[in-house]
Amino acid sequence: MFEIKQNAKVGIVTGSASDKAIVDKVTSVLEEFGVVWECNVLSAHRTPNKTAKYASEAEARGIQVLIGIAGLAAALPGVLAGHTILPVIGVPGDGGPLSGVDALHSIVQMPPGIPVATVGIGNGKNAGYLALHILALSDCSIRQKLKEYRASLGDI
DSSP: OOBOOTTOSEEEEESOGGGHHHHHHHHHHHHHTTOOEEEEEOOTTTSHHHHHHHHHHHGGGTOOEEEEEEOTTOOHHHHHHHTOSSOEEEEEOSOTTTTTHHHHHHHHOOOTTSOOEEOOTTOHHHHHHHHHHHHHTTOHHHHHHHHHHHHHTOOO
16 A cells, blocks of 8 residues: 655555555545545554654655544554644544544644644545645645535535
């Protein structure tokens, strides 16, 4: 699942290859909108130096948004945020004995000054859509595609 791409705008980082189903939800949204992404399996606990290096170098490589997917203690999104000023979106994994509630609480409770936007447990699609909204601030093409997508939803 390790994939670095040239011209990627979104960096997806997951703590385990077992989170592939959530990664697939994120990437399906990004691909629908034509956004180039990359994905890495890095761990806040098992590979902390590699994780910090990835986050601190992401902006220089053109990444504009990071998405961190993690379960249980879910430190990964916070570690990413601690090493960059890029927006970080946390996706709580849906596994473990608490079915992701522990991960949700870990991600949403970041200290002041190191924010992590957080979507619902296992909700990779919303992470993808939130990344698109962030990118749309400076990309008119994505903005227009989002407007068309939202119009297609009708009255919900």
